[in-house]
Every structure is written in structure tokens, then in C-alpha cells.
Amino acid sequence: MIQQIISDLTNDDKSLVSSLLKTKVFASRIKNKKLLEWVNREINGYSTNDSLPEYRIGSATSSCTLRQGYAVQENTPVPISFIDNEKMRNFFVEFEFRDSVKTLESYLSNKDNDTIMKVLPIDFWAVLTRAMRESGFKGEIRDIKKMSHISTITQTLTEIRSEFLDLMLKLESEYPNLPSNFEEISEDIKDDITNTVNIIMGNQYSITNTGNSNTINTGNDAKINTATGTNINQEIETSSLKKEEIKKLAEQIKNIVDKIQLKQDDKEDIIDETDRILTQIKRENPKKNIISQSLNTTYDILSKTDSNPITEPIITEIETLLSNF
Numbered sequence: 001m002i003q004q005i006i007s008d009l010t011n012d013d014k015s016l017v018s019s020l021l022k023t024k025v026f027a028s029r030i031k032n033k034k035l036l037e038w039v040n041r042e043i044n045g046y047s048t049n050d051s052l053p054e055y056r057i058g059s060a061t062s063s064c065t066l067r068q069g070y071a072v073q074e075n076t077p078v079p080i081s082f083i084d085n086e087k088m089r090n091f092f093v094e095f096e097f098r099d100s101v102k103t104l105e106s107y108l109s110n111k112d113n114d115t116i117m118k119v120l121p122i123d124f125w126a127v128l129t130r131a132m133r134e135s136g137f138k139g140e141i142r143d144i145k146k147m148s149h150i151s152t153i154t155q156t157l158t159e160i161r162s163e164f165l166d167l168m169l170k171l172e173s174e175y176p177n178l179p180s181n182f183e184e185i186s187e188d189i190k191d192d193i194t195n196t197v198n199i200i201m202g203n204q205y206s207i208t209n210t211g212n213s214n215t216i217n218t219g220n221d222a223k224i225n226t227a228t229g230t231n232i233n234q235e236i237e238t239s240s241l242k243k244e245e246i247k248k249l250a251e252q253i254k255n256i257v258d259k260i261q262l263k264q265d266d267k268e269d270i271i272d273e274t275d276r277i278l279t280q281i282k283r284e285n286p287k288k289n290i291i292s293q294s295l296n297t298t299y300d301i302l303s304k305t306d307s308n309p310i311t312e313p314i315i316t317e318i319e320t321l322l323s324n325f
Contacts, residue, residue, distance in 0.1 A: 046098040063077060123296065260302075
């Protein structure tokens with residue numbers, strides 16, 4: 001089986017999935033947990049709780065809309081010089097590829113796009129704006145995007161194939177006469193192979209799960225979990241739900257809606273969203289996701305209005321609340 005896996009890996013036209021599936025069988029039969037875990041992560045993708053191998057972290061460029069008073073700059077680089085948190089700075093220059101190998105290969109088959117992009121949700125705008133204001137930034141960050149060139153995925157897949165091939169070649173060198181029928185392999189030899197695999201994987205730094213964690217903490221227990229691909233899954237945790245503060249803000253928003261220059265539909269949407277918030281606040285266990293969604297919608301509508309003394313304090317307050325969710 002090792003020889004067949006090597007043959008598949010040296011053929012660039014063959015998907016890595018085929019070799020990984022064969023290796024999954026191999027790892028299961030020799031009962032090597034470490035190898036099996038690595039193979040499963042490459043086949044299924046890495047969860048947000050998994051540390052990521054270095055070969056799955058590529059370079060990225062990040063852009064945003066900067067709003068400072070009446071001045072607006074679109075598609076401008078994220079001003080990371082204002083970010084004190086090193087993990088957060090790295091987040092904007094690194095692109096994590098957590099997808100399965102099959103998904104990564106599918107990106108390469110799309111000839112229409114030469115970049116892969118993540119559009120970060122509104123919740124993250126508030127967290128970033130708040131973190132940057134702690135360093136003296138006076139504006140507001142919106143419409144954040146992260147991009148990486150498709151060639152980075154090519155490099156990632158090449159490195160997976162190379163690391164994988166190195167492992168199999170070393171095993172072949174150690175066990176050149178290994179029977180193709182696993183039932184003919186003694187338990188002692190299987191244990192010996194398992195120990196050898198563990199040593200090889202331990203020495204091959206980038207094949208083990210030693211990458212940086214993808215969690216960004218920005219104060220007040222705010223946590224951003226990022227994922228790769230066209231869809232982004234994000235969780236924002238909060239230490240407590242400040243009912244009275246949220247209730248007061250929702251009522252304040254309802255009271256000033258008619259004073260803001262907005263389309264009637266937008267005004268009705270804001271009223272609907274604040275009613276949803278107030279309904280949740282009355283409950284013993286409010287649903288934070290509903291409150292967050294309603295705050296996001298309200299924030300988005302108010303942010304489209306021209307800067308004025310009525311909306312700016314409310315926008316800032318919503319940012320603060322969202323950053324604590």
C-alpha cells in the first residue's frame with residue numbers, strides 16, 4: 001500500500017484525496033492515532049478549534065472603508081499600524097486555509113477567479129474600530145475584506161503533497177519488504193511502524209498541528225473565530241448581557257427615528273428591529289443572536305446616513321455593545 005500511495009503522490013494529475021483515503025486505511029490498520037487524526041483533518045478540513053499547520057497559512061491583503069467625519073475612503077488598506085494586538089495584526093496579513101483538500105482543489109478549477117476572499121461581518125467592524133481607537137484612531141472601519149491570490153492555494157497543496165510524500169518515502173525506506181496484506185504483518189511490526197510514524201511526524205515540523213491559534217481577543221472577553229472559504233463562520237462571546245443598557249438604547253433609537261433623514265422603509269425596519277430587541281429583553285433568557293442581528297441591521301441603516309449629532313452617539317453605542325457580545 002505504501003508503494004501505491006507514493007505512486008499516487010508523484011502523479012500531479014491525481015487528487016490528493018485518493019492518497020489520503022488510502023493512508024486513512026493504512027493508519028487505521030496499524031492503529032496509528034496521530035497519523036489518522038492528521039489524515040482526517042486534511043480530508044474533512046480543520047475546525048476553528050484546531051491549530052493550523054504552517055503550510056495552511058498563506059499571505060493576505062486586507063481592505064476596508066475608512067470613515068473619518070465626512071471623509072470616506074473606500075477599498076483602502078486596513079491601517080494595521082493602529083492595532084496593538086499582535087494576533088489581530090497578523091490576522092490581516094495572513095490567510096488561513098481550513099477547508100478540506102477537496103475544497104482547496106476545487107478553488108483551482110475555477111478559472112474565472114484568481115483570488116479568494118472573505119467578507120467580514122458587521123460585528124467585526126465594531127471590534128476592530130474599538131481596538132484601533134484605543135491606539136488613537138479617530139475614524140470608523142467598515143466593509144472589511146481579506147483576500148489571497150489563488151497561487152497561495154497552489155503552494156499550500158504542493159506543500160501538503162511534499163510533506164505527505166516525504167513521510168511515505170521514509171516509511172518505505174524503513175520497511176522495504178512490508179507485505180501488502182496487513183494480516184501478514186505482526187503486531188510487533190505494526191507497533192514499530194507506529195513508533196516510526198510518530199517520530200517522523202514529530203521531526204517534520206510543518207506536518208504536525210503546531211500553527212498559531214486563530215482566536216483573537218480584543219478586550220472585554222470579545223472573541224473572533226475565523227474560518228476560510230467563501231463562507232465565514234463567526235462566533236462572538238460576551239461575558240454578560242446588559243439588559244438595561246440595551247433596553248435604554250433601543251428606546252432611544254425608537255424616539256429619534258422620525259428626526260433622521262431616512263427612507264420610510266428604513267425607518268420601519270429600524271422600528272421593527274428595536275421592537276425585536278425589546279421583546280427579547282423582557283424575557284428571562286434573551287436570545288443574544290437575535291439581539292445581535294437586530295443591532296447589526298440598525299447599525300447598517302444608521303451608518304448610511306450623513307454624519308450628524310443625532311446618529312453618531314447611537315452608532316458608537318451600538319459598536320460598543322456589539323464588541324461585548
